[in-house]
Amino acid sequence: TWARYIDLRSVREENQKLREEVARLEQALWMEREVVASHDRLSQVLELSERLPFQSMVAEVVGLDATAWFQTITVNRGLEHGVELNAPVIAQGGVVGRVIAVGTNVAQVQLLYDRDCSVGALLVRGRSRGIVSGMGQAQLQMKYVSNLEDVTVGDLVVTSGIDGMYPKGSALGRVATVKDGPRLFKVITIEPAARLDRLEEVFIQLTGKELRD
Numbered sequence: 280t281w282a283r284y285i286d287l288r289s290v291r292e293e294n295q296k297l298r299e300e301v302a303r304l305e306q307a308l309w310m311e312r313e314v315v316a317s318h319d320r321l322s323q324v325l326e327l328s329e330r331l332p333f334q335s336m337v338a339e340v341v342g343l344d345a346t347a348w349f350q351t352i353t354v355n356r357g358l359e360h361g362v363e364l365n366a367p368v369i370a371q372g373g374v375v376g377r378v379i380a381v382g383t384n385v386a387q388v389q390l391l392y393d394r395d396c397s398v399g400a401l402l403v404r405g406r407s408r409g410i411v412s413g414m415g416q417a418q419l420q421m422k423y424v425s426n427l428e429d430v431t432v433g434d435l436v437v438t439s440g441i442d443g444m445y446p447k448g449s450a451l452g453r454v455a456t457v458k459d460g461p462r463l464f465k466v467i468t469i470e471p472a473a474r475l476d477r478l479e480e481v482f483i484q485l486t487g488k489e490l491r492d
Contacts, residue, residue: 367444453469
């Protein structure tokens, strides 16, 4: 009986060690997958930075402030890095928003979702102009497009450049829904081009200053 008890205790101790080893290996595997995912994501970031038609710098998202009305993120670049107020912010996919506050080493970015955000926009297929603004949720709306214009679901919407802030031709999103409105203008919702709810790195356009580390 005593021998069986010792054997049983030994088996329990061995099982505990095996469970600890499995947990350690699972953690190591998770970390390895995260490293691979980060490498793939940063490779895409580097590729995009080489295609941008303006001087920019990469910033990491370090904070999020999202309410029903206001949508902002905080990034780890600021005045010491050449970031200026109203600088356009781009991510993989398209426009993110603009810088609305700058500190020494951080900046606050207003997302397109924000109800106070508006961008001069252009429907690529029909060349109709309008204004894209936030709805406080995960969609945008495009205003001031005439009911007479030909607009269909899936049409690409880009920045028009008429606001003097965002470079012309940057992707804003695609038409998600469209219908004729009661007062001359269509009611259009836009699915954003950039995944604003999953931002990790963004590009901040630099104007009039050299890129600094």
